[in-house]
Amino acid sequence: MTQPPHDEPTARSQEELREQVEHTRHELGDTVQALADRADVKTRAREKAVAVRDHAGAKAHAWSGQARAKAAHVAHTVEEKLPEPVKQKGAAAAQGAKDKAAQAEQVWQDKAAQAEQVWQDKAPQQVRDHRAALLAGAGAVLVACLLIRRRGNR
Incomplete structure (x- = not known):
């Protein structure tokens, strides 16, 4: 214990010795902290779970983007191949559905206003x-x- 380590030169002055002691103290503190971090299984498991969740979220986002792109491509291909009369019927049906939805919403708003007035x-x-x-x-x-x-x- 009294002999200096073989890989480090001995200090020539008290100031060098203090610097070496301080340097060794910092290295020892870093080593102890690294060992404590490794021993903290709960935190490591939580960090791993977060990493896995983030990775899964990134993959799901990428897959959903690919699925949207494929769906848009298929829809565009189908739209190009549809005959014109079918497109016109589809547009007319969509407009009819929009009109009926607007009428239903107006009826609902009227009924809600009547119920509120009765309550008041x-x-x-x-x-x-x-x-x-x-x-x-x-x-x-x-x-x-x-x-x-x-x-x-009690």
Whole structure:
């Protein structure tokens, strides 16, 4: 232990010795940290899982891009080979579907507006008519909650 290592020259002064000690201390700290990182299985497993997930996501993204490109190519090829009357019928059917969807949306919006108006007209009156029952129900719920909480503390 008192002999210097064979691969390192001995220090000629105290300052060189301090520098060598500091350098060795840093190397030792780095080595200990590397060993600690290797021993941390949980973190290494988490890092590996993240890497695998990222790799799988990248592959899925690439495959989806290829699938979209192939689908677009097939659709373009089919569109080129369709006879003109079939294209016209398809366009007419698509326009009819759009028109029906717009009509259905308008009917839905009208019905929703009517339901909202009925609620705004009737709800306040119903609350006033049944105020006592609503207050009694709220009180009963409050008492039940307090009893349950009190029994839970015992």
